[in-house]
Amino acid sequence: MTIFVDADSCPVKSEIVEIASTYSIPVQFVASYDHHMREEITYASWKYVDAGKEAADLYIMNHADSGDVVITQDIGLASTLLLKGVYAMSPRGYLFHENDMQTALDMRFLHAKARRRGDYGKGPKPFEAEDRIRFVTELTKILSKFAGINR
Structure with a gap:
């Protein structure tokens, strides 16, 4: 098992590393060269890809296998990974x-269509402490299931 992270705009990088290291599961952050970090997080490997819109998604899609976990906000990427038996979160x-x-996917299409017409909503709601707690809880649950530990 490997945890792949669509890292360009991921707000929970340190939590991923902390939880993954507890279970000795490797982490692969994937980011575009435009988002290169000067100080990379330890206990994780980094793969930098072209700045193209879908470059990170394509890398993850081509390298994630059944049983891996992928952290992404991209619904399109998540939908293709689920068909491969990958946990998408x-x-x-x-x-x-x-x-x-x-x-x-239908909602994503409708929102994109509205944006093309010039209708702009408020955007995504702010990332809050409850989101971080939920993330930590769910990732821990997934990894403990594979480690045979019930937490």
């Missing part, structure tokens, strides 16, 4: 499920 701690994907 948002940085807010929500697991993506196949039966919810069509609705999520």
